[in-house]
Amino acid sequence: MSPLPNPIESPAERGYGRVSIREVRGKDAAILRRLLTENREWLQPWEATFPGGGGATPGSQPFRPVVRSMHRQRRSGNGVTFVMLLDGQVVGQLSVSDISAGALRSASIGYWISRHVAGQGVTPAAVALAIDYAFAELRLHRIEICIRPENSASLRVVQKLGLRYEGRRERYIHIDGKWCDHESFAVTVEEVKRGMLERLGAPTT
Ligand SMILES: CC(C)(COP(=O)(O)OP(=O)(O)OC[C@H]1O[C@@H](n2cnc3c(N)ncnc32)[C@H](O)[C@@H]1OP(=O)(O)O)[C@@H](O)C(=O)NCCC(=O)NCCS
Numbered sequence: 001m002s003p004l005p006n007p008i009e010s011p012a013e014r015g016y017g018r019v020s021i022r023e024v025r026g027k028d029a030a031i032l033r034r035l036l037t038e039n040r041e042w043l044q045p046w047e048a049t050f051p052g053g054g055g056a057t058p059g060s061q062p063f064r065p066v067v068r069s070m071h072r073q074r075r076s077g078n079g080v081t082f083v084m085l086l087d088g089q090v091v092g093q094l095s096v097s098d099i100s101a102g103a104l105r106s107a108s109i110g111y112w113i114s115r116h117v118a119g120q121g122v123t124p125a126a127v128a129l130a131i132d133y134a135f136a137e138l139r140l141h142r143i144e145i146c147i148r149p150e151n152s153a154s155l156r157v158v159q160k161l162g163l164r165y166e167g168r169r170e171r172y173i174h175i176d177g178k179w180c181d182h183e184s185f186a187v188t189v190e191e192v193k194r195g196m197l198e199r200l201g202a203p204t205t
Pocket residue numbers: 042043046111112113114115117118119120121122123124146147148151152153154156157160
């Protein structure tokens with residue numbers, strides 16, 4: 001296996017049908033902040049929080065510094081943050097984070113979309129695009145997605161993608177003010193030789 005790219009270059013936009021992903025840009029800050037604010041109630045139950053308290057409410061902070069820190073994360077090889085687009089409009093965010101090199105070559109994926117486009121299959125397509133990018137361009141070996149057992153919509157996303165269930169992680173992530181159990185799902189590159197998009201049923205070219 002060739003070495004991990006270091007630093008990670010800004011990824012090219014990737015798309016399938018009406019859905020695409022591209023790296024978050026400074027000019028996305030306003031729309032992301034607006035979507036976070038409008039969707040506060042929708043996102044809050046699934047939002048990571050600081051164990052010591054004082055975490056930010058979705059949309060309450062200026063987003064440009066957040067985007068700059070996302071770009072720093074990419075340059076330092078820790079993660080890549082994408083926006084999800086439907087028909088070219090930003091509708092949510094997807095992050096490939098906690099990239100581990102060495103003998104692990106693994107990363108986590110997290111995501112949210114605006115409620116007004118929920119249920120149209122945007123997230124499964126975007127996650128498939130991101131996993132294909134992570135295996136092909138970042139040369140990772142494994143991707144995991146951890147989901148609260150109560151989050152039936154997100155559990156459907158990994159089910160549609162056919163990710164393998166690995167088990168429950170108790171009190172794993174601090175979410176919405178408390179330590180929450182998570183179900184862990186994963187895929188390694190050997191399982192999707194023809195790519196995740198194809199597994200999702202999308203023709204690849
Ligand atoms: C989880 C989430 C990203 C799924 O995105 P999506 O693009 O709607 O995904 P899908 O279109 O595949 O829909 C998944 C499921 O959501 C549910 N759903 C559909 N429309 C919905 C709506 N309007 N409102 C709520 N849930 C809906 C359905 O159960 C659907 O499964 P189905 O297609 O078998 O009916 C999105 O619900 C979301 O952002 N939720 C809040 C944040 C969050 O939970 N992030 C993930 C943390 S692990």
